[in-house]
Amino acid sequence: MTSFFARNKSAAWFLLALALFVLLVTVLAPATGTGFLSTSFVKTLGKTLCLMLVAVAMDVVWGYTGILSLGHMAFFGLGGYMIGMWLMYARTELIIAESLRAAPIPPTPEEIHDAIGQQIFGVVGSADFPWLWGFAHSFPLQLAMVVLVPGILALVFGWLAFRSRVTGVYLSILTQAMTLALSLYLFQNEAGLRGNNGLSGLQNLPGLDAVPQSTISIWFFWGSALALGLGYLLFAWVVSGKMGSVIRGIRDNENRVRFLGYHVESYKLFIFTLTGIISGLAGALYYPQAGIINPAEIAPIASIYLAVWVAIGGRGRLYGAALGAAVVSLLSSWFTGGGAPNINLGFYTINWTDWWLVLLGLSFVAVTLLAPKGIGGIFDLFSRRHAVPERVGDFGPDQGARRTVEGEEEK
């Protein structure tokens, strides 16, 4: 293990920073410390950690493997839906059982089941459980669905797409089409996930009504931090070593790797599925903190924002993606939440809730044009890390043999 951290110094630094951050928040949180931070801000921080995890996954699939997937937020949302189903079912079951207990005749299991269906699906004018909810009564089974549903969807979709050798922009469009189709499907009441109402009340954990939200928020913060740490380690391990070299080779020149004898499709499929599963897990941690999920969360725009976070943070380095997600989402909630003070220019007052998106859009352009390495590029200034020894001229017999700058196709 020492050798792993020795090879991946950035992972060690990232985990250290994360641990310090968790310690700091724990000390300042209302439930475990001074209460300097509000419960809702602790939740915001916990959600940000989940977004960082999915951004790290996106970086692996885009920054390292070169697949610009616009579908990872769909996996994220599916994970949220899967855990949300159990949360809704279990909590409604407790409430129903409580209310039926007062009756002189104790309830039958069928009665309870029907009453739960009435309670959950009354809002979409139905009372019957769709087949989709077959495992919703059981926590372990539904937890398995958190992994299986995004995983199988990613596996099937990836297998079909990569087998047909769809690459580049076309693959992006294909994944976006999948996301759009999924979100449109879930918008229908007939899909069985309550249509555009989505699942709500997820912040109330079943059986924990006595526990205040401040405590639950710090639990989820810890859980999210743990998931981010483990996920970061997993991905750092995946992208280092031989496999990391292969997937970076796929990013830079897929055909060359294929001719070297590697089965490119399997590597891509593995990365795509693994990142899909981790995205689902991140979603399962995110939505109990957010409290509500609906199909708009799955819409393609969410996945595009994910790509933008990674781009702003810096592709091709895991800590860059995590930083990008954290900075942009926290800034976004600061600006749109009314936290940023309005600027009075004399002739016009800049109201940040209106102008934030303009600023964000222009900063994308600026980052793309002026700082292609993103926020992560700042660390290069004082880290003396040089992946490639500085040399003038080409490295090999041919121009494309080894690149001075990773990730750029030479023309």
Add this chain to the structure above:
Amino acid sequence: MPRALLSSLALLLCLILAPLTAAAQETGLKAILQQYQAEVAKPGRQTVDALIEALVSSGDPAVPAFLQNWGDREVYQRKTDGQFFFASKNGGDYALSDIVTGQLAGTAPSAEIEQIRPNGGVRRVISTALVQFQLSDPNIANRIAALDAIARSPSADQIEPLRASIETEEDPGVLARKKRLDGMLTASFGATPETRIAAIGALSSELSVDVRAVLNQILTTRAGVAESLPEGANIARVLKPGKELTEAEAYARLVSADLAQPVQSREQIKAALTANLEGGAVGGVPLGQLVSEAGRARAYAALAAEGLVPARVTEEDRKAALSSHVFYEEYLEPDAAITDAAKAALGSVRTRVGLWQAVDFGLDSLSLASIYFLAAIGLAITFGVMGVINMAHGEFIMMGAYTGYVVQQIIPDYTLSLIVALPLAFAITFAAGVAMERLVIRWLYHRPLETLLATFGISIALQQLAKKRLRHPGPPADLAALARRGMDHQRRRRHRQHPHRDLRAGAGLPVLDPLHPQQDPHRPRGPCGHPEPRHGRLDGHQPRQDQHADLRPRIRHRRDRRHRHRSLRAGHLRDGRQLHRAELHDRGRRRCRQRLGHPRRGRADRHPAKGHRVDEPQQYAGSANLHDPLHHPVHPVPPQGHRRPQGPRCGRLTMPRTQHPPVLLGRNIPGESRAAARGRAPAAPQPQGASA
């Protein structure tokens, strides 16, 4: 007795004076009125027919005006001699005017005259009688209004006056309408089956909504259930439970026809068990066993055996009841030949409507496809030739659209604004394209995926700028009002520009609540078993302004609608392209009859200023109008000075009658003051061809 003496004296006076007045009046209106004096003064629904018949057959030209005023309670009877007059209030007295000539005939204090108030039933009879006069009224607007009235509430006795008026009709348009209406009336109410079948056959070449409504009306069915098919009934079709009818629906029909016992629901069984809970057991079954369905069934069976509850309807009972009955739909029209003819006619009408719809849809698609093609071809060039993925392409479309919109605000003429907007939109988007290429894309030619990111940034910035600068008409932005205004504007415009606007105007036969067709199991069914009418206003519904037909006639509406959606997050109405048009509201697709606007908006914001039809508060018409100072039985003169508002709605419910001048059909002259209209002799006959 003195009164009878008085009236006979008056009659004598009339007879003596008879040679002095025009002879025609004696045999005309006045004579009839005097003959039926009691009936005119206190008309009854059952007995008024003879009087009406006499009036109509007299041929006196003053009869229509009299009928109109009679129905409007504008006729007064002088108590001294029993004569009838039109009267208008003039100071403390009433100015009387003659019924036939309209000449002023003296004044009378209000104690000496009595207002004649026919009741609602009589007024309906009067208005039916009036229709035949209106049908041959010299004013064309009145004739059209009469036709509208007939189309709204068709009945058998309108056929004769309508046919009589066809012969004298001169205007070709009205003549055609009369003939059409005659055909429709004959199809519904013709004397013999042969005439009806012939009329129905003639209707099959029509396309309009009201014709389809007539045919649907003929084909109205009634759901029925019996042991065997009834003899002689005109059966539309037989329904098999499980196929055309779900078993639950079929059994519900049996229950509502008292042919079977209702199935006990789980709640009912539980309630019965709870009611018979004794000492921790129900019917000998201990409470602990009642936590399963089987245990409850046993307990209920025990109770049923004791006769405490009705026996449980088992699945076998249900099946047996379903199989021993036949479910059918029966036409209300008993004659099978007529319904067959109507079915065939409706079929051919529907086929042709479908064809036209297909053509309409095809043109729509072509238009939409052209727009998409224009948009896509630009993207194809930038991506295919330059290798640049332009995520802000949609914002260029938006710029062009806003250019057209802004130009239209400045130049109201549609054609001219289009001519100006086309080159202007070209110039503006060209400039924007040049600026984007020089500033951003030039640096990214070798990094195609990064053009995607940069142009996405431009896209969201431009979107937000457009929302900020072009959407809000002025501070402060009340989002709710903004949304409402946007919707109403769209509704109004849709209404104005609807190409089938003529078809939308009325002419539906009375139907059940079209919003909830599923609620009534006995709702009339069409020949195919669907609840009829099916497709919104196309099949004869009364149109509602805030609903859509499934026929969407203008590409313009769709185009506007596509870019407006309710953001699901914030509940604000926004313009934008983030969501697909199918994400509007909750369904994947917008269904027939689904509202476009806010799902819970509707009745609350209907307002006459927006062009909506709003039921106005009715005038209080009770007999003891105590809150009305003008007609107060004890203090008829309004008290001077400040008067506190009293009564319902602060006294506004009881408006003085003087604010409502008598409305003669089509004879209110716009611009003329109400007082002047009031002072005019109401019975003055309209000069020939005044507004034809």
